[in-house]
Amino acid sequence: MTKFAFSAPDAAPPVGPYSPAVAAVGFVFLSGQIPVDGDGNVVGDTAAEQAGQAMHNLQALVRNTGLSMADVVKTTIFLTDIADFAAVNEVYAGYFEPPYPARSTVQVAALPKGVRVEVEAIAMRG
DSSP, X not given: XXXXXXXOTTSOOOSSSSOSXXXXXXXXXXXXXXXBOTTSOBOOSSHHXXXXXXHHHHHHHHHHTTOOGGGEEEEEEEESXXXXXXXXXXXXXXXXXXXXXXXXXXXXXXXXXXXXXXXXXXXXXX
């Protein structure tokens, strides 16, 4: 099996020993994107603002793999407060068109850098 790692210069840098995206067997697995800029600074205070930056980072990473958001087949959203679901959902909807990816949304105790939102995805080639 051959796998390739990807990153995106205009997306957030990794905060640990992982690849931002890995392609293998027709799929691209995209690590969770948090709302940080290219310098690693947290962007936004509200859940909606943070979701916008996290989705921007995810989209930049998807594009750098040679795919588009239409190729995303599954996402997972992590929230530190499930009460932010509606605000994040509204931002998220602006990045996809039908047929939408399958999705899970879960509340977690904490996220890196104290952010409120993280989004990961799986995309498919072809």
